[in-house]
Amino acid sequence: xxxxxxxxxxxxxxxxxxxxxxxxxxxxxxxxxxxxxxxxxxxxxxxxxxxxxxxxxxxxxxxxxxxxxxxxxxxxxxxxxxxxxxxxxxxxxxxxxxxxxxxxxxxxxxxxxxxxxxxxxxxxxxxxxxxxxxxxxxxxxxxxxxxxxxxxxxxxxxxxxxxxxxxxxxxxxxxxxxxxxxxxxxxxxxxxxxxxxxxxxxxxxxxxxxxxxxxxxxxxxxxxxxxxxxxxxxxxxxxxxxxxxxxxxxxxxxxxxxxxxxxxxxxxxxxxxxxxxxxxxxxxxxxxxxxxxxxxxxxxxxxxxxxxxxxxxxxxxxxxxxxxxxxxxxxxxxxxxxxxxxxxxxxxxxxxxxxxxxxxxxxxxxxxxxxxxxxxxxxxxxxxxxxxxxxxxxxxxxxxxxxxxxxxxxxxxxxxxxxxxxxxxxxxxxxxxxxxxxxxxxxxxxxxxxxxxxxxxxxxxxxxxxxxxxxxxxxxxxxxxxxxxxxxx
Numbered sequence: 001x002x003x004x005x006x007x008x009x010x011x012x013x014x015x016x017x018x019x020x021x022x023x024x025x026x027x028x029x030x031x032x033x034x035x036x037x038x039x040x041x042x043x044x045x046x047x048x049x050x051x052x053x054x055x056x057x058x059x060x061x062x063x064x065x066x067x068x069x070x071x072x073x074x075x076x077x078x079x080x081x082x083x084x085x086x087x088x089x090x091x092x093x094x095x096x097x098x099x100x101x102x103x104x105x106x107x108x109x110x111x112x113x114x115x116x117x118x119x120x121x122x123x124x125x126x127x128x129x130x131x132x133x134x135x136x137x138x139x140x141x142x143x144x145x146x147x148x149x150x151x152x153x154x155x156x157x158x159x160x161x162x163x164x165x166x167x168x169x170x171x172x173x174x175x176x177x178x179x180x181x182x183x184x185x186x187x188x189x190x191x192x193x194x195x196x197x198x199x200x201x202x203x204x205x206x207x208x209x210x211x212x213x214x215x216x217x218x219x220x221x222x223x224x225x226x227x228x229x230x231x232x233x234x235x236x237x238x239x240x241x242x243x244x245x246x247x248x249x250x251x252x253x254x255x256x257x258x259x260x261x262x263x264x265x266x267x268x269x270x271x272x273x274x275x276x277x278x279x280x281x282x283x284x285x286x287x288x289x290x291x292x293x294x295x296x297x298x299x300x301x302x303x304x305x306x307x308x309x310x311x312x313x314x315x316x317x318x319x320x321x322x323x324x325x326x327x328x329x330x331x332x333x334x335x336x337x338x339x340x341x342x343x344x345x346x347x348x349x350x351x352x353x354x355x356x357x358x359x360x361x362x363x364x365x366x367x368x369x370x371x372x373x374x375x376x377x378x379x380x381x382x383x384x385x386x387x388x389x390x391x392x393x394x395x396x397x398x399x400x401x402x403x404x405x406x407x408x409x410x411x412x413x414x415x416x417x418x419x420x421x422x423x424x425x426x427x428x429x430x431x432x433x434x435x436x437x438x439x440x441x442x443x444x445x446x447x448x449x450x451x452x453x454x455x456x457x458x459x460x461x462x463x464x465x466x467x468x469x470x471x472x473x474x475x476x477x478x479x480x481x482x483x484x485x486x487x488x489x
Contacts, residue, residue, distance in 0.1 A: 008022075008039065009039050009040070009041060010038050010039065010040050010041075011040075011041060012040075012041070012042075015038070015040070015045070015062060015065065015070060016062065016065070017062050017063065017064070017065045018061065018062060018063075019061070019062050020059055020060065020061045020062075020075060021059070021060065021062065021072075022057065022058070022059050022078060023036035023038065023047055023049070023057070023058060023060060023072075024036060024055075024056070024057050024058075025049065025052045025053060025054050025055065025056045025057075025058060025081075026054055027054055028053075028054055028108045028111075028112055029048060029112055030112040030113060030115065030116040030448075030449070031050070031112075031449070031478050032050055032051055032096065032097070032477070032478020033048040033049065033050050033052075033478075034048070034049045034050070034051075034052030034053060034054065034056065034058075035047070035048060035049075036049065038070075045068065045069060045070060046068070046069045046070070047060070047062075047069065047070040047071070047072055048069065048070070048071050048072065049071075049072045049073075049074055050073075050074065050478070051074050051093070051096035051097075051174070051478070052074060052077075052096075053081045053083065053084065053096075053097065053099075053100055054081060054083070055080075055081025055082050055083055055084075056077055056078075056079060056080060056081045056084075057077075057078045057079035058074055058075075058076065058077050058078060059074075059075045059076040059078055060072030060073060060074055060075055061073045061075055073175050074174060074175060075175065080099070081100070083100055083101070083104055084099040084100055085099060085100075085101060086099070087099055087188065088186075088188075089140075089185070089186055089187055089188030090183060090184060090185045090186065090187055092170075092171045092181070092183070092187045092189075093171060093172065093173065093174035093175075094171060094187075094189065094477070095187065095188065095189055095476040095477060096174075096476070096477070096478075097476045097477065097478070098188055098476040100476075102139045102475055102476075105472075105475065105476070106133065106135065106472060109470070109472060109478075109480045110133055110470060113448050113470060113480055113482070114126050114127065114130065116448055116449060116452050117448065117452050117455075117468070119452075120449065120452035120453060121451075121452035121453070121455040121456070121465075122455070122456070123452075123455065123465060126468070129465055129466065129467055129468050130468055130469075131467045131468060131469040132328075132469045132470075133469070133470050133472070134321075134324050134325065134328060134469060134470065134471040134472065135472050136318060136320070136321040136324075136472050136473060136474075136475050137320045137321060137324070138320060139475045139476075140188045140189070140475075141186075141188065141189065141190065141191065141192060142189065142317075142318045142320065142321065142474075142475070143189045143190045143229075143317050143318065144228060144229045144230070144231060144300070144315070144316075144317060144318070144319055145226070145227070145228045145229070145315075145317055146189070146190040146191075146195075146226070146227050147224060147225075147226045147227075148169055148170055148171065148183065148198065148224065148225045148226075148227075149169070149170070149171065149172055149180050149213075149223075149224055150167075150168065150169050150180065150212035150213050150220070150222040150223055150224065150225075151166075151168045151172075151178065151179065151180035151212055151213060151214070151215055152164065152165060152166055152167065152168070152211060152212045152213070152214045152220060153166065153168070153178055153179050153180065153214070153215070153216075154166035154167075154168035154179070154180055154181070154182060155168075155173045155179050155180070155181045157181055157182075162179060166212075167202070167205075167206040167211070167212045168180035168181070168182050168202075168212060169182060169183070169198065169199075169201070169202040169205070169212070169222075169225065170182045170183035170184075170198070171183060171187075177215060177280055178215035178216050182199070182202065183195060183198050183199070184198075184199050188476070189476070190227075190229070191227075191229050191236070193263070193266075194227060194229075194236060194263070197262050197263070200258075200262055201225070201258065201259070201262070204255075204258045205222055205255075208249075208250065208251070209249070210222065210246045210249060210250060211246075213243070215280060218278050219243075219245065220243065220245070221242050221243055221245055221246040221247075221250070222240075222242055223241045223242055223243060223275060224239075224240075224241040224275075225238065225239070225240055225241070226238070226239040226241070226311060227239075228298055228309065228311060229298075230268065230298040230299055230300050230309075231300065231301075231319055231320070232298075232299050232300050232301045232306075233298075233299065234266060235266055235267070235268035235298050236263060236266050236267055236268060236298075237268050237269050237270075237271070237295075237296075237297065237298045237311060238259060238267070238269070238270045238271065239270075239271040239272070239273055239289065239311050240255065240270070240271070240272055240273070241273045241274075241275050242272075242273075242274060242275070243274065243275065243276050244274055244276055247274070252272060252290075252292050253292070255270075255292070256270055256292050256293045259293075260293070267293065267294060268294050268295050268297075268298050269291065269293060269294035269295040269296055269297070269298075270291075270292040270293040270294060271289045271290065271291060271292065271296060271311060272289060272290040272291075272292050273288070273289045273290075274288075289311070296310060296311070297309055297310045297311075300315065300319060301319075302316075302319060302322060302323055302326065302354065302358070303323050303326060303327070303358055303362070304361075305354075305357055305358065305361060305383075305387045306386060306387060307352070307354070307383055307386075308382075308383070308386070313352065313379065314351055314352065314376075315352075315354075316354075316473075317473070317474070318473045318474065321471065321472070321473045322473070324471065325444070325471045325473065325481065325483065326354070326355060326358050328469055328471070328483050329355055329358075329359075329417065329442055329444060329483055330358060330359055330362055330363065332442045332467070332483060332485050333345060333359055333363070333365075333415055333417065333440075333442055334363055334365075335485075337414070337415065337439075337440065339363075339365050339414060341366075342412055343365070343366070343412060343414040344365070344366045344367065344368050344409065344412050344413050344414060345359055345365050345366070345367050345368070345413070345414065345415045345416070345417060346367075346368045346369075346370060346413045346415070346416045346417065346436070346438070347359070347367055347368065347369040347370065347417045347419075348370050348371075348399055348416055348417065348418050348419070348420075348433070349370075349371060349418060349419050349420045349421070350369035350370060350371045350376070350377075350380060350394070350419070351371055351373075351376050351380070351419075352376055352379040352380050352383055353369050353376075353377075353379070353380030353381075353383055353384060353392070353394060354383075355417055355419060355444075356368075356369040356380070356392050356394075356417070357380075357383060357384055357387055357389045357392060359417070360384075360389050360390075360391045360392040361387065361389050364391060365391065366391050366392070367391065367392040367393070368392075368393055368395065368409060368413070369392060369393070369394040369395065370394075370395050370397055370399055370402055371394075371395075371396065372396065372397065372398050372399075373396070374396040376396075377394045377395065377396040380394045381394050399429055399432055399433065400428065400429060400432040403436065411437065413436050413437070413438050414438060414439050414440065415438055415439065415440040415441070415442065416433060416436060416438045416440070416441045416442070417441075417442045417444065418433070418441060418442070418443045418444060419444040420445070420450075421446070422446055422447040422450070423447075423450060424445070424447060424450025424451065424453065424454055425450075425454055427457060430454055430457045430458070431457065431461070434457070434458065434460070434461025434462070434463065435461070437488075438488070439487060439488050440485060440486070440487050440488070441458065441463055441485075441486040441487075442483065442484070442485055442486075443482075443483070443484045443486060444481065444482075444483050445481060445482045445483075445484070446479070446481050448470075448480065448481075448482045451482055451484065458486050462488050462489050463486040463487065463488055463489070464486060464487060464489050465484055465485070465486055466485040466486065466487050467484065467485040468482060468483065468484040468485070469482070469483045469484075470482055471483065
């Protein structure tokens with residue numbers, strides 16, 4: 001439902017860069033950008049405001065001004081949309097659409113993403129190629145990892161004011177990197193018990209007398225608390241990150257006792273990391289840690305395979321939805337294809353080998369996993385051995401050089417599975433992928449904007465899109481993933 005358009009007339013002075021203006025959101029664009037139509041004295045202009053919902057009246061600060069549009073940063077929601085419904089969870093900036101019914105979220109995600117492929121990818125028949133919209137099995141409490149920040153600058157949600165010289169532990173306030181809102185109860189995204197007891201951890205740490213981190217001044221002690229959850233056995237892996245300042249006064253074992261008293265046998269392990277870098281990251285470059293208790297990893301299952309997951313290793317944030325994604329990938333790899341004993345599937349950007357292992361285990365097809373990160377390939381080999389996957393091989397290599405380094409695989413790669421990071425695939429790499437001669441490419445994208453961009457390069461190498469599906473891995477956010485089949489014409 002779209003709200004009535006505002007009749008307010010904006011002047012040239014109103015729409016200067018840096019100004020804050022009140023606007024009414026009337027529509028939704030790709031990436032969760034709300035769209036407002038502004039009436040100027042000399043005409044009209046549109047303004048994009050991320051993390052807003054049609055029907056909301058919001059205050060936004062202009063940070064980009066172009067001839068035909070403005071971009072704003074959300075500062076405050078002044079009026080709710082009539083489409084919003086109350087929720088029992090504490091609102092957080094990481095779930096801007098949690099008050100919007102999930103069915104409505106899906107409508108917006110599907111329509112705006114389809115338009116993205118039509119506009120950027122120039123796929124005029126995108127509706128004809130669209131296969132299915134894969135929903136997350138659960139809309140709430142689906143995440144298996146969460147990162148909480150400390151800060152001496154706290155935003156008081158009740159009083160609606162920013163306070164200094166505080167001890168805050170929770171999530172960073174929307175649009176800031178220095179202000180933290182205390183998380184006092186379940187956010188609706190992570191583990192219910194842990195988030196309801198997070199304030200007990202905060203209370204204990206504050207009583208130690210050591211300060212939270214002051215982001216602008218770059219000093220303090222407590223910086224981050226990161227938690228992984230295993231859905232396989234309901235265990236928790238925690239990592240407390242601090243600076244060195246005041247370390248001599250911190251009782252590590254007393255902290256361990258606090259955590260164990262709260263969560264008991266659910267605690268798989270507790271890690272301790274020192275990070276004195278000035279950047280706002282939870283881990284340091286060396287990735288060193290001290291084990292305070294238990295194990296340094298947890299176990300997780302995906303489609304019958306077992307994986308060991310460390311604190312820093314990549315693993316799907318919504319594992320139950322990931323199972324649906326991987327099932328669709330396997331379907332697309334096998335659909336209408338006849339693989340001989342000599343044919344192979346290349347799993348490019350394979351990481352720790354999740355997709356490749358599943359393809360190999362479920363189909364018996366030979367898989368070649370390639371990733372430039374040597375550590376990830378070692379993890380892939382270990383996981384494959386654990387899961388008794390015998391028809392897959394793993395290589396730490398650049399794809400552009402792979403075939404020249406291993407000429408025995410030339411002409412044998414029938415299908416390539418691509419699963420690149422959010423930035424997509426470098427043009428040079430994509431060209432080299434096209435030159436492999438693979439008949440089919442199954443392209444998994446966590447960012448449809450970059451996948452849409454890559455369509456043109458694939459076309460130049462004779463690949464046409466045949467099918468595409470969307471996977472809603474992250475309800476209450478703007479994120480959506482896509483899986484597309486491209487075939488050599």
